[in-house]
Each structure stands twice: as C-alpha cells, then as structure tokens.
Amino acid sequence: MKFSRRKFLKTSAMAGALAAPGIWIPKSRGAWGATLTEGKPIKVGVLFSLTGGLAVPEEDSTLVMQYAIDEINAAGGIAGSPIEPVIIDAKSDFSVYSEKARELILRDQVISIFGCYTSASRKAILPIVMQRDNLLFYPTCYEGAECTQNTVCTGPLANQHSKDLIPYMVENFGKRVFFVGSNYVWPKESNKNAKIWLENAGGELLGEEYIPLGDSEFGPVLNKIREAQPDFIFSTVVGASDIAFHRQFKQAGFDAEKMPIASLTTGEIETKAMGAEYGAGHFLSAPYFMALDNPTNEKFVDGFLSSPYGKNGVTHYNMSETYNSAYVFKAAMEKAIAEHGFEEVTPARVRDACAGVKLSADISPEGETWVDEDNFNTWLVPKIGICQSDGSFKIVKQADAHVAPDPYSIYPDIGTCKANGLVAPDGTVRTDVI
C-alpha cells in the first residue's frame, strides 16, 4: 500500500502544480527586461569561439568586433552612449553557445548578439533569441531557407555567393565540374544554387561528394575526382577539412593551373594556415578580399593590423562582414533612438530599424552594401579572386551590380521571406521559420 499512497501523493502534487499556471510562465516572458539610458553603455553580446576547432575563423570575428566597437566608441559611440561588448568564448561547443546565449539575453540583457559562424551554432541559439524577441547579427555567409524575425545577416546568401563564380569558371576552364563539400546543410544548399548557375552556363556536373565535418581523409574523394576528370572543382569544404583538402589535392599531384578549386570558403586565413603554395592558383568567391583596392579598405587593413587586435596578420571576408554588422547596428540604433527615444528602444525596434540600412563605401571596406527591407539579408557585390603564391588574392572579376539576397530563391513553392514572416504562395504567413 505504501507505493500506491506515494503514487497518489505524487499525482495529486503534480495535479496541484499543473493547476497553478503561474509557475509555468516566468514573469519576464517575451519582453526585453532592460531599458537604455542616454549616456550609459549599450550592452551587446559577442558570441564566437576563441578556442577549439572553430576558433580559426571565429577568433578573428571577435577581434574585429572589438576593433569596430573601439572605433565607434572613439568617434562618440551611438548617440553619445558607448557600446559595451560582453565577450564570450563559446569553446566550439554548441551547448555552450546555447547556454551563453541564454545568459547574454536573460542575465546580461544585451540588446543584440553578434555571433556564430556555423549554421549549427545559429540553430542552437535561435530558440532563445526568438522566444525573448532579441536580435542576432549573423555576420557570415549562410544557406538561407530560414525566415525569423530576429536575425540580420551581413554575409552572402547561397543565392548570391556562387552566381558569378560558376559561369566564370565554366568560361575559363571548361564545362565539366565536380562538387566537394562538408557534410552539412550549408554546402548542400550552396550546391543546389550552384547547380542552377551551372545549368544556365551549360556546364555538366560529374559528381558530388560530402566529407564529414572535421574529417581529414580526402583520398577516396580525390580518387573519384581523378576518375571523373573534371575541368574544375567547386568546393564548399569548411574549416580544418578545407586545409587538409587543399594540401592533399596538391600532394596527390593535381595541378591548380589545369584543374583549380573554386571555393566559397578558402580565404586569406585559410591560405595562411595551409601554406601559401597549397592555395596558389585556386579561386574564391567572396564579397571582400584583403587586397581590395579602395581607400576605406586601406584604412581598415592598416588600422586593424596595427591595432592590438591585429595579431593574426590578415583580414578576410568574414571579418569585413563582422565589421559591417557593427556599423549596421550603429545605424539602426541611431534610427531607432531618433524614432522612439532612448528609453523606448528594444531589440525588436532595432531589428525593424535595420531594414534598408545602407553602409556607404566610406564605411564598408567591401564597398557599399545595404540590408534588404524584407528579409534582412544584405545586398552586396560578390567578387572573384585567385590566390597568389604568397597567399594573397588578386581580384579577377567583380559583379557589375549588387546582387539581391533571397533566402528562398530555390524554393518558390515554400514562399517569400518578408519582414513579418514567411509568406506562402497562398498568402498564409508563418513566423519563426527555422
């Protein structure tokens, strides 16, 4: 009888708890808990990995973010208030991203988070960002097919990234191409877009291979490439694997002059990490290169490298996207403050104010860019560069006009991403689509 009594007590306690709805909903639900005060610091979260496997690109993002914030604060901050970054090391661990995002939002009550590089970390933090209606500035390239009301992306979408690269490569090297990517969402989505450009350019896809993230054995893939004899390779391999791929490519006797790799990821930091001779002759499509010849970029490169944050000795596309995100934030904050007054600014209002924010060519090192009014991604100009023997890039082609971001370009049946949500062809609107 003892057990049944215990069971009874437990059940009735549970029922009691369920009947008191107050305990299931915390008081602060949904609202942003803090209020900004004029002249007081504006807290933002900076959430990248400084250690672990993702540190290679992400440490630079933290450094350039600190640089941009210093620069903004030195010039008077945002309407007189300095930006105060809360810098977090996410240790390349998705659970840490998720925990720290909750801490930034709930405890530090930041008005926005700048962070994440991989899609997996973004997906890990989006539930809390959306639930508390906070704002994530996601400063890198990504696959799209996502429509939240809480993200502003300053990097190229899959539909912008390879639009020029594929036709350029087909024209200069031939029609036969082999796709290699890391085994996750971004490479697969990028390849779907690339296939469209490839078809338009009259190219032929010989094969498509995906390698586990972080894996370093490219032997089987290189054998398949040798068998297929493509004219060039289109690569979306990321991180440490990318470096292994380029090294093993050359070691397997492939020649970049005859069969180059056209990549969406292999930038200045990667060529530095793999040894310049392994990168030489390969191509990259990105909106920014360290070698871009314009006065803003000159100022950015000189300023950054001579600052305390410039220890890694290069600037690359991811950094320019992060740097720009700080200025988009600044512009949007100023807009929101002008519109609502300091005390009334919330993350959601900052987000709304981001719509259409334009960074002029004397702020943005990659040239003028602006945030789309509907889907909050960025209009930008992808460029194509070839890696030189010293690891730097020479720009060989630049798009004539800005390319529009469209997160659902290849899924017209699903809908169009608008400011208020994903609008399906039949007119229904869905919010928080991740």
Added chain:
Amino acid sequence: MDISSIAFANSLILGLSIAGIFFVAALGLTIIYGTAGVINMAHGEFIMLGAYTVYALQTFMGVPYFLCIPVAFVVVGAIGFAIEKSLIRYLYNRPLDTLLATWGVSLVLIQGTRLIFGSDPKYVQIPQFLSSNIEVGGLSLGVFRVFIIFMALVLAAGVWLIFYKTDFGIKIRAVTQNREIAASFGINSGQVYSFTFALGAGLAGVAGALFGALNIVLPTMGMGYVVEAFLTVVTGGGALLGSAIASLAIGELQSFFALITNSTFAKFLIFVLIVVFLRFRPQGLISASGKRR
C-alpha cells in the same frame, strides 16, 4: 552501380594508404596497451605534440623535414617518459583509472600547447618531391602516401626487431606474459613499462610528424585520431600483427565503402562492423596476453 576496374584498383591502393595511416596512428598505442594494458587517452595528443615538434623545428631552426621525424620521436618519447614516471606508474593495477587520468593528461597537453603556440593553425612543410604523384597505367597514388606506407613498414619492422631481437624485447614480452614471474627473474618491470610507454609515445610523435603534412596542425588535432586508433588496437587484440591486420582491413573497407557510397556512410559502416566483430571476438584478432578478455 557500375565501378570501373581502374577505380576499384585505385581504391585498393588507396585502402593500403589509409591502412598505413591507421597503423602508424595505432602503433604506439598497440605497444602501450599490449604491454602494460594502459588505455592511453592522451595518445592523440602525443600525435599532436609530434606535429608541433616538427612545426617548431622547421619554423625556428630550419631543420629539414626528414631530420624532424627522428627528433619528434625523441622529444615526444621523452615527454611520454616523464608522464609515465610522474603519473602512469602509480596506476598500473587500475586500468580504468589510467583511462581517466590520461584523459586529464590530454586536456593539459592541449591547453599547454595552446598557451605556448596559440590556437591559430600551423602547418608542416614537406620536400617538393613528396608533393607529387606516381601514375602507372591509370593507377595512381601520391608520393607522400607511398612514403607513409613505407614508414608504416619501417616502423613495424623496427618494433618487431625491438620486441623479438633484443634483450629489452625479451623483457617486455616476459613482463607482458606474467609480471610477477618476470620480476622473480630479476626483471625490473617498472623500468620496462617506463621505456615501453616512452617508445609508444615516441611512435605517436612520428605519426604526428607524418600527419602534420596531411592535415592542419592544431592543439585539438589529436582528438580526431584517438578513437580510430583505439578501435584499431582493440580490434587487433593488442598485438603488433593484430593491429597490422586490423589496420589493413579497416583501411581497405573504408576506401571501398567510400567508393561505393560516401565518406560519412563509410565511417558509419566501419563502426558498426567493429562492434559486430568484437561482439563475436571480444579478445580481438590476436590477443597479446592470454589472461585478458
């Protein structure tokens, strides 16, 4: 799916090279595990230290690559010796605890390396002639991969010589078979274990010197090797020949599965096959010492 015979032959050759990589990665572990029964979770970090040794020698002293390999052996061997003397020797009768303690060692080694060299990636330079390809009638393999197979054979031969043709080897085998009786014959088993551990660590250092050229050199690079090395050793049973056969089987199968499916699924199949194999033969292919199962 139609696969040309050339593709199949190439996959066999590549399998040989993957087997070489597995074997070189697992060799040091085989010795440590086979002799002392120590499950050394810091093995991957010994590999990482080997790669960093080569990087440091090349960058700060301009030592040529081939000379770096023996130096990596000595440096990492010495580190292994120090770790054995200060920690592992207290844990020999607690095999599961060595597993945990060496996990702690691996954390310390990773973080120590990060503090000294920073967390940005490094690379190992190799001579120009290793960066090319041998091609015979459609069959091909990179010279560097041939070099790894060659090194695997050299190291295997070296270890075999040490174990079966030297006094030290006789002592090792005696201690492996029965520590107490060996001790009663005047063999200092503590010393044998120390040197065996150092030898195993040194071999991991050589593996690092080789892998540093294939892969990116990072403080965390060892993590990628340790699980696979373990599975090879356990599948092999802890003996030298067992590890060699296990590497060969895993390498060839991985290469073949990757040819007919994809690299991710190939890895999955390998894991499943290992579990199934060990279910029916828990002692592995060739058991180093009869008493463990």
Added chain:
Amino acid sequence: MTHNAYHNKTLQWLFYIAVLAVLGAVPLISNDAFLLNQLAIYGVYGMLAVSISLCWGSGGILNMGQGIAFGLGAYCMAMTMQMQTQADGTIPPFMLNNGLDSLPLLWQPFQNTSTGIFLALFVPTVFYLIFGGIMFTARVSGPFFAIMTLATLSAFATIFVDLQPYTNGVNGISPPSSLKLGQTEIDPYSSGAYWFVFALLAACTVAAKLINQSRFGLIVRALKDDPERVRFLGYNVAIYETLVYTLSGLIAAIAGSCFAVLTQYVSPAQFEVGFSISIVIWVALGGRNSLIWAMFGAFTVQGAQSYVGDQFLSTWILILGFSFILVVRFLPGGLAGLVETLLGRTTKLKMEAEHANLEFSDGKEVLK
C-alpha cells in the same frame, strides 16, 4: 569493517533528503529565469551522473557511450516538440530543403505528444536492453565494453549526420516553441520547468539508491568485484549486467528528454565522444560509488565550466585537467572517497575513546 558514519544507512538517507530539499527550494529563493534554467540543466547532468554511477560505480560497467541514450531521448523529445509547432499536414521546414514532401514514417509517431514522450523513453531503453543483452551474453566486459560503447556512440554520431533529410544533419533540431502538455506550456525558464526536472532527478536518485540497497543491487555489486564467482554461485551474470545497464539507459533517456525541453535544441553533438567521456569524468571526480556525490561531480565541473571558465579563459582547462589527474592519482574514490576517509577518521577517534564498540554497521560494504 570499521564503524564509519559514511556507511550509516539512516545518515545516508538523511543526507540525500537534505540535499534534495535544498535543491528543491531554489525557485523559492530566486526567480532569475537564467539561473533556474541553468540549474535545471545541471539537474539533467546530475541525472546523467546518477545513471553512470549506477552502472559503473555499482555494476562496474564503464560506459563511455551514455550519450547514446541521452541523444536518442533528446532527439525523440525534440521531434515531438517540433511536431507540436507544425500546423496539420505541414512538415518541418528543414525537410522541404532536403527534398522530402511528406512526413517520413520515422517521424509519424511523434505527431502525437504522448506517443512521442513515450518513445523518448522507450527507444533508448529498448536499444540498451538489446545492445546490453547481446554484449553481456558474449561476456564482453571491462575496457572492451567501454570501447564498444564508444564505437557504437560514434556510429550514431555519423549516421545522424548523414541522414540529413530525417535528422537535419549537423544542425540538429531546434523546435521554435516550448513543449506543451495539454493546455500547459512548459516554459524552459519557469520555476515549473525547474521543479519538473528536479522531481525527475529526485525520483531517479531515490530509485537508484533503492536499487543499490536491494538484493538485486547486492548481486550487481558482487559481480563488479568478481563476475566469475557470482557465476559459480548460480546467478546469470549477463541478466544482471543487462538490467543495470538498461536502467542506467532509462535514466539517461529521461535526462535527454529533459535536456531537449530545457534547451529546445538537439544535435549530433549530443553523440560526441567528448561529451560522453565528460560524464564519466564528473562521476569519477565526485565519486563513482556514491550517487549523490557523482551528482555533485557533475554540478562542480559544469558549474566551474560556466563560472570559473569566464574569468580564466585559457587556464581553466589546465586547472580541470590537473585537478582530474590529481583526483585519479590520489583520490580514486573521488570527493566521496575523501569524505569517507575523513568521516572514518573522526568516527575512529570517537570509537577509540569509547574503547572500541564492536557493533557492526548495517550499512553497505566498503566499496572499492
């Protein structure tokens, strides 16, 4: 057997009740949403530690793949939560990008919340039952079993990455809203969610403790020390091993389900080797032979990770590594072993003063 307060059963229960009472009172003291959520997640880690202490500390089965049950439970729960947010007839957005146009069979049971929650516990438990049964009847034990769990865990990690249309690959599943039970939404930042997880933690701990003290637990502990002897006594060792392993799997599955509810996120990272090994490390630090100290081990390491880590970014891992080496080297019983020794010393002094009372404690054997 010495007379040690550590082994006094009544004192042990009092200690358990005191600890659980303190943990249960947290929401009465604080309503910091972040803290409640974070502590609830520590509670999940505590359950994992209890599950490992049960199968490793009591049964001597070192399981380096506890992420299997944890991950499977978390995936099933996340799938349930994802389906709750789907309007009728729609499928999760990631499937559309992966070329699926209708809900795959694998996902269909999760359309019903009760079935989904049931599966979150059932699937991992049955997997453990089958896997454990197969392994233990073949008399796989010790480090070999540990390696097998490691290999199986890696197999799960790879296949969940590769089956992208069904699992969303590396990105995992992040349900956009919290779990709803009937009309009640379990907001992961509420005191309700904290108490929910805490009640499960308390139930798992008490159940594990009762198991340890039962006849079943006695046999399990005996086979840890010498399985051959237990076999000769006529017990079917494999059945006992399988059962204790399966029970630990069930606790880990509960932990995994709670984790998905609290974080609204699950990915193949839950199957990572490093995570499963770190569970073993918490338990080793806290003391594998004591459920509650194993739980403290989880709280200590994870708490330090969250709070110490930020102050000394680069030295934290060094500290963790060294402290771990020191514990294994000098405190094989973990913190619990330290407490046991200290308590033993004080009681011994008292006993000497009382001229050695020869009454035997009715508590547990001194476990090694």
